[in-house]
Structure formats: C-alpha cells, structure tokens
Amino acid sequence: MNKVVNSIREAIKLAGLKDGMTISFHHHLRNGDYVLNMVMAEIADMGIKDLTVNASSLFDIHAPLLDHIKNKVVTKLLTDYMSAGIGHSISMGIMDTPVEFRSHGGRPADIELGRTPIDVAFIAAPTSDTMGNCTGKYGKSACGSLGYAFPDAMNAKKVVVITDNLVDYPLIDYSIPEIYIDYVVKVDEIGNPAGIVSGTTKITRDPVGLAMAQMAAKVIKSSGLLKDGFSFQTGAGGATLAAAKFLKEIMIKENIKGSYGLGGITGYMVDMLNEGCFEALLDVQCFDLKAVESIRTNPKHQEVSATHYAGPNAKSAAVDSLDVVLLGATEIDTDFNVNVNTDSNGYIMGGSGGHSDTAAGAKLAMIIAPLSRSRLPIVTDRVNCISTPGRTIDVLVTQKGVAVNPANKELKQRLVDAAIPVKDIHELKAIAESITGVPQKLKKGDKEVAKVIYRDGTLLDTIYNVPVM
Amino acid sequence: MNKIISSASAGTLESSDVYIEVEPSENNEVSVESVVLKQFGDSIVKTAESVLDELDIKNAKVHIIDKGALDCVIRARLETALRRAEKENK
Structure with a gap:
C-alpha cells in the first residue's frame, strides 16, 4: 500500500473533489501557513467551483482566498476566527452567502454531529511518516499541538496530509494516527516559521x-x-x-x-x-x-x-x-x-x-x-x-x-x-x-455578511456589511 | 480679531493623540480624518470650531488627523498649532 502521492493536485484528484463539496483546514501554522493557499491555488487551476471552506481560523496570509471567493471557486466560509485583513473584505459584502462563525468547541461538535460534513480535509503536518502518522512536534515547521486538526482527520470522507518533513514508517510520537489518513504529499515548505510561532510573547508595559x-x-x-x-x-x-x-x-x-x-x-x-x-x-x-x-x-x-x-x-x-x-x-x-x-x-x-x-x-x-x-x-x-x-x-x-x-x-x-x-x-x-x-x-448595512453560531447550535447574532460613508 | 500668518502644526500620530496642521486661508475651514470618525466626527468639528471662536481666529485652514484623542487633547493641540501659526516661521 502506498499513500504517498507526487503532488497536491494528484491528491485532490484521487480524493475525488468536485464542485459544491466542502474542504477543511486547521490553523496551527497561523500567519505562516502556506498550505491553504497552495491547495486553493491548485483547486482553482483545476477549475473546481462552488466549494465550502471550513477553516478553524483564517489569517491575513490567506488573502488569496479573497480572489477565489470573487471567482466563485469558494462560495461559502465556515470559520472560528478571521483576522482583520480578510474580515475587512468580508464586511464589504463580497460573498453572497453569509460566513458562519463557530467557536473552537462548536466547530468540532458540528463536524462530528454531521451538521457540517467535510468531503476532503487537508492537514498541514510539520512531520509525517509515509502512512500519515503525523505530528506538529518535530520538523523545521514545528508548531507543537495539532489539536484543531483532529476532528477534521477523524470525520472527513478523505484526508490528505501535507508535510515538509516526510519520515520513514513508523513515526512513533505521532499526534494523528494513520488510520484516518488517505494520502500523504511532500512539499518543500508548509509554512514560514517566523509566522507560525512568535519568538516570545511579551508582557505589556503599559x-x-x-x-x-x-x-x-x-x-x-x-x-x-x-x-x-x-x-x-x-x-x-x-x-x-x-x-x-x-x-x-x-x-x-x-x-x-x-x-x-x-x-x-x-x-x-x-x-x-x-x-x-x-x-x-x-x-x-x-x-x-x-x-x-x-x-x-x-x-x-x-x-x-x-x-x-x-x-x-x-x-x-x-x-x-x-x-x-x-x-x-x-x-x-x-x-x-x-x-x-x-x-x-x-x-x-x-x-x-x-x-x-x-x-x-x-x-x-x-x-x-x-x-x-x-x-x-x-x-x-x-x-x-x-x-x-x-x-x-x-x-x-x-x-x-x-x-x-x-x-x-x-x-x-x-x-x-x-x-x-x-x-x-x-x-x-x-x-x-x-x-x-x-x-x-454605528450605522449597519442591510446585507448579512456573517452569522455567529453558539456552541449549542443556536444563532447568537448576525453581522451586517459596513456601509461605505 | 487674531490672524494666523504662517503654517504650523502640533501633536503626534500616536494612538490616542491627534496631529493638527493649520495654515492661513480666506475663511476658517476644518477637515477631519479620524479612527473614530463615525462615532466622534461631528464632535471633533464642533470642538475645532469652538477653539477657533474662543481665540477669535477667522482665517485658519485646519486639518485634523485624529488617532482617538480625547476632547481636551484636541483642544490643546489645536490651540498650540494656532498660537504657533500666529508667529512668523523661522
């Protein structure tokens, strides 16, 4: 059995990704993440449209996503957090369907309960073996915990691990085990270490x-x-x-x-x-x-x-x-x-x-x-x-x-x-x-741009567009 | 009536401060850029006009770049800029 495929494109093909499906990403590489952009660029190039992206968080590095939204490659977003660079465009009303915000607990709950099923999950793994046992603890792009990726790996129909540190089987100190993984792709870099973790977080002097x-x-x-x-x-x-x-x-x-x-x-x-x-x-x-x-x-x-x-x-x-x-x-x-x-x-x-x-x-x-x-x-x-x-x-x-x-x-x-x-x-x-x-x-616009869904599934609030002054 | 005769400025672009530029003009004109324009834009214009009134100045073009300064800070910065502009630039 061989799970290692040559490219992200091949993994997307083998996973059977089609128009209208849902894909997912996790955010442990934070503002240093290359994986979401690499995957989305391939998908756009393959001509696949109308996708739902379920990302545990979105950062400014993911700005290319805004083009995929304009080009209808992505027509719906589910996320727990969105940094200001992405949020500003969303607040201008660039999407026809409102973004759905969930919490870090509500997101996995809705994945596990089948309310937000995932067709293909992409796991950015700082280290993986050839069968997909993977972890964030080792490798040049080490990010530590992979906590948010677990529900995606365990519940998506197809799971692709993308790594820049492919090691021999078996990786002993794994986080996510091979039993959930369909394909493994080796790339040069999954992220920029400077954006993944900060050197030191400073205490305020204010x-x-x-x-x-x-x-x-x-x-x-x-x-x-x-x-x-x-x-x-x-x-x-x-x-x-x-x-x-x-x-x-x-x-x-x-x-x-x-x-x-x-x-x-x-x-x-x-x-x-x-x-x-x-x-x-x-x-x-x-x-x-x-x-x-x-x-x-x-x-x-x-x-x-x-x-x-x-x-x-x-x-x-x-x-x-x-x-x-x-x-x-x-x-x-x-x-x-x-x-x-x-x-x-x-x-x-x-x-x-x-x-x-x-x-x-x-x-x-x-x-x-x-x-x-x-x-x-x-x-x-x-x-x-x-x-x-x-x-x-x-x-x-x-x-x-x-x-x-x-x-x-x-x-x-x-x-x-x-x-x-x-x-x-x-x-x-x-x-x-x-x-x-x-x-x-403040004056609110009249277009719904996001819904905030509480951890019990109820609607907490609706966010409207910001009208141009 | 007091006249301003040169251009001058006061303040900084630090958060919670304001940077104000003034120059001689035909009439008083006030323009505002602010991080809280939606919440305090009208109030900032009103404050600037009242400072101009109090100093009896009628020929100042005032440009305010506000980073969320309190009303008292805006007053102080504007008065400083106007006092500086009452003198020749050196």
Whole structure:
C-alpha cells in the first residue's frame, strides 16, 4: 500500500473533489501557513467551483482566498476566527452567502454531529511518516499541538496530509494516527516559521494594562477558587499575560499547587508548569517556541484535540473542569454580552475561537479590558455583535474598577469583602463616557455578511456589511 | 480679531493623540480624518470650531488627523498649532 502521492493536485484528484463539496483546514501554522493557499491555488487551476471552506481560523496570509471567493471557486466560509485583513473584505459584502462563525468547541461538535460534513480535509503536518502518522512536534515547521486538526482527520470522507518533513514508517510520537489518513504529499515548505510561532510573547508595559492585570490577579485571589487543584486558562494578549504573571507570583508565594493550565499555550504557562503552579498543561495550540519545545519534551504538557478542549457534544471537555478563564473584549455591554468578532467600526476582525466555550465552562469567566480604547468606551448599551453571551460572563475588570454580573451575588460579596473597587457596570460606562464623550451609534448595512453560531447550535447574532460613508 | 500668518502644526500620530496642521486661508475651514470618525466626527468639528471662536481666529485652514484623542487633547493641540501659526516661521 502506498499513500504517498507526487503532488497536491494528484491528491485532490484521487480524493475525488468536485464542485459544491466542502474542504477543511486547521490553523496551527497561523500567519505562516502556506498550505491553504497552495491547495486553493491548485483547486482553482483545476477549475473546481462552488466549494465550502471550513477553516478553524483564517489569517491575513490567506488573502488569496479573497480572489477565489470573487471567482466563485469558494462560495461559502465556515470559520472560528478571521483576522482583520480578510474580515475587512468580508464586511464589504463580497460573498453572497453569509460566513458562519463557530467557536473552537462548536466547530468540532458540528463536524462530528454531521451538521457540517467535510468531503476532503487537508492537514498541514510539520512531520509525517509515509502512512500519515503525523505530528506538529518535530520538523523545521514545528508548531507543537495539532489539536484543531483532529476532528477534521477523524470525520472527513478523505484526508490528505501535507508535510515538509516526510519520515520513514513508523513515526512513533505521532499526534494523528494513520488510520484516518488517505494520502500523504511532500512539499518543500508548509509554512514560514517566523509566522507560525512568535519568538516570545511579551508582557505589556503599559501602566493601564498592568493596573488591570494586578486587579485581575486580586480578583482571582479573592474569588475563593485559588487553592490547591486550581485550573486556569488565559489568552495571549498583553494584559491577560501580565495577569498570569501576577497570579504566578501569588501562587508561588502562597505555595498553591494548581491542577492544569489549558488552551492555546504560551511560554508563560510553560513557566508556571515548570515552577510547580500546575501539574499539567492541556494544549490545543502552541503560541510560541517555548510552548513547542515544552510539548515535545515534557510529558506533563499534553496535546488535546479541539473536542477534548471545548466540545459541547463531548461527554466532558477540559473547559468543563476549568476554574478561571481570563478573556479580552473589543466591547462588553451592560448585560455582559461580549464582542470579539467586530471592531469599533463594525468590520470583522476576529471571532470567538475558544472565548465562548471557556466562558461557558469556567466557574469564573473574567473579561479584562481598559475603560476606553482610542476614545471609545468599552462598555456599551448593546455590543455590535454578541460573540459570547453575558449570562456566561462573571466579571469585568477595568483599571477604574470591577463590575460583577448581578447573577453572581456570592462573587460580588467576596470582592467587596476583599476591598476590591466593585462598581455597577452602568457606572463604569458612565465614568468612561464622562472622559470620552458619548459616541454616535454605528450605522449597519442591510446585507448579512456573517452569522455567529453558539456552541449549542443556536444563532447568537448576525453581522451586517459596513456601509461605505 | 487674531490672524494666523504662517503654517504650523502640533501633536503626534500616536494612538490616542491627534496631529493638527493649520495654515492661513480666506475663511476658517476644518477637515477631519479620524479612527473614530463615525462615532466622534461631528464632535471633533464642533470642538475645532469652538477653539477657533474662543481665540477669535477667522482665517485658519485646519486639518485634523485624529488617532482617538480625547476632547481636551484636541483642544490643546489645536490651540498650540494656532498660537504657533500666529508667529512668523523661522
């Protein structure tokens, strides 16, 4: 049996790709990914049209996709996150069918439940053997975890592994096993290492960011959750990372032994593991070189699939055991609904990723955001897009005070007792507006450009085009 | 009435700051580029007009490139630019 084929084109032919089918990609190579563009260029050249692309995230490097959309090679997009470069064009209304946004947990659930079946999945693998046992831990394009690729590999009708490091059978330390793989293609480069992982993710030096981070660490300390067995996820943003640093100092000082750190993993979480703050890291995606090195060498640093990370259909997922998650927001409203999909002018520039999954799972879901950004108050009457429902958010931390969701009375009392400046969220909005002025409301267009689908399959919100002024 | 006699500028293009250029003209004219044009465009024009009024200047062409500055910052930057423009360039 020989799975190795000579070219991407041959693999596409053998997989039987036809007009109207669905193909999928994962995003561990992030803004260094060459695979999506290589595959799409071949497909366009072969004259195949009307495809649905289900990509776990899309980055600016994927801009050639916009041409494939204009040429009707791609007529529908499903994704969990879309960076601003792609999002801007989508917000101009270039597609006839709205984009469907899901979360990192909702995407695998809908794949596994057959709601969004995949005809051909393309797996970008930094190392693969000739039968398709593959991993992200080794090779010149190493990216660490391949977590988001698991549901694609396990459920697509045909699965193509594309690698730039083809090794002899068997690759022992594989992530995705050969049992799911149909074809293996060797190419020169699957990505640009500089865009795949960052060297180091830097902690903010902005005094406002540090003030928020310190406040956030204090909230966690006072929540009653920071004790032996504590579990934690944080984003890779400057202020959330700084909060993790302050949290680490508290944990070391008070000798608190946590259970696990979860998520997209950065070097800071690796430091916390190595310094005894956690027993384990559960890793669906690596953000930097230190995380890649750690998942390769430290048995306590474990790869998890997207379903294991956040799948709402799983019998249990790691988010369900989470104590605290630190999250960002472009906007939050007085009902605690959070927007991470669109920017202040209504253009798409993000997506939930694991935001709504972790907020739903964690006992304490915290938003860290400055009171205003570029003169725009962070708290609004109603966010421009609901990415994460307010009922799953417990607390907003700003540099001027902390607002607790009224549903969480116990937390509010604990924070008041700890002398944390607790304010009503309406008061935070008023403080911000007294400094910035009251912004005029944005005008939305009348064309639907995206739908935001919650992890339970319900429609959370609809994003409209941005009208040209 | 105060007159501006040269072109001048004040401010920076840093986030949350504003860069303002002024030059002599027949009448007051205000143009605005802003990252928050949709939310604060009208307010920025109004602020600029009120600063021109307060300084009793009627011959300034004002171009504002705003990176999300607060109202007080816009006032201060514009007043600075106008004061500089009241003197000869050296």
